[in-house]
Amino acid sequence: MKNNNLKKFLKGMTLPIVATLWLVGCSNSNNSSMIASVNGEEITEDELNETLTTQYGTEVLDTLITNKIIELEAKELGVSVSEEELQKEYDEYASRYGGEDALLELLDSYGMDVDDVKKDMETYLLTFKVMEDDLGITEEEIKTYFEENKETYGKAAEVEASHILVEDETTAQEVIDKLNAGGDFAELAKEYSTDTANNEDGGNLGYFGTGEMAEAFETAAFAMEVGEVSSEPVETEYGFHIIKVTDKIEGKEAVFDEVKDTVYQDLLAAKVNEQYSTWVTEKMSEYDIVNKLTD
Template sequence: MIRTLPVAALMAGLASMASAQQASDVVATVNGTEITLGEMIITRSQLPQQYQQLPPETLFQGILDQLVQQQVLADTLEDTPVRVELALQNQRRSLLAGEAINSMMGEEVSEEEIQAAYDEAFADAEATQEFNASHILVETEEEAQAVMERLEASEDFAEIAKEVSTDPGSGAQGGSLGWFAEGMMVEPFQNAVAELEKGETTETPVETQFGFHIIRLDDTRSQKPPALEEVRDDLASQIQQSKIEERLVELESEAEVARPEEGAFDPALLTDLGLLEEGN
């Protein structure tokens, strides 16, 4: 028991030391420039996700070495290039704008707002008809007629689709298009599907801009509007986005913004990197 006490005390001391450390603590210096713990934390947070999964003890030295090397390289420049200064200004503006948006996104959306948005979107919505269909798509009417003859001879629809359909997505699935609502397909196709009974196949090929279709209606269903709980998160996000857009309009109207007169700048100047050279 006595032997374990120093270990326990040491661990307690280390925990206390870790909790006392701050982002402003200096980890290293390079030619007088400080590298802080906070800078290392930010560097880790910006690594690709697969690297962030590595243990801290693996990352610590690598990140420190990277920052030291970057500072050593940076110190070889006597002056900061104009393009770098401009990039830093843009990055600062972008980061601060992101923080402002994060703050707005953190504002609570009330139940009343969510309910009002739901009522506006779905209160008067009626159940919609959805279709599950399969098709065989070919380029010419002659090819379509040949497919019709094979179907009349009791060949399997799915096997023919896999063999000859020019629609690579559905063809590999035996022609299946899955579920779709009214208006999701081009008009001639949609109209043909709407006239079919479950299990029926079009009597003649249906022509669209994609080619000639032989269509089979596999099933139908009535899709009711979603319940509030199903769309709560989406509605909250939409409300927050609307608030941000409204706030941006408000902020811009209150700000002193001076824009250039039309024609003052040639848009092609955006591609002229030579303007970023010193003296331009």
């Protein structure tokens, strides 16, 4: 569910850029100074502002009106977003871009900063708070949603393994013979493995679940015991693997009482995404809205 929420939020992330340009344009509507030229032919600020308003003005203004409604609804309900909630959302968002430095670099390329993002995030989080009471999610709905998505909340079995990947079976058997003679797996991975992504790290692949590796490799790894090295090479489309299993995590079925809060938040997110447009339309009919772009 989180991915759907993120997509919705990301779609709105570009709006502050356009909104800023449009609002700046409105505030300087009497300024016709040149901002570009082609062979001496001027392009003025007025032309830019008119184009931005024509192409984006309605969409951006609708967004600003909606945000204002959410703000007013929040005041009426007495709800707000705490600094802790905002920071948590920001940290989660940054992690999806590989950390804050990567996010800041991206924002800078769009002419945005952290304040722009956090303002959007605050509105995003407020939307959930103001719609929550209207949605009236029941205990029965939460349980039904849990049963329908039970696998999502369980812990899938995982294996931690390393491998030595070679091109042919003869080389694979040579490596196995050296391992049987007491050779060190990590050192042999550095010497023989063609998987340059991890051979210098002893062939370490980390943890993986089902459906993440080539089928033959996965089947062999899950069938092995911790500390075991494959006695025969495992062939996949990538070549021949010698596998060493270093750890296993057993799968665990989800228990409703242990994940109830998470299930509720996911169900809330699903309902907000599903009913958001209808909710906004209904709220707009309750407010005295003046829109000079469409009126």
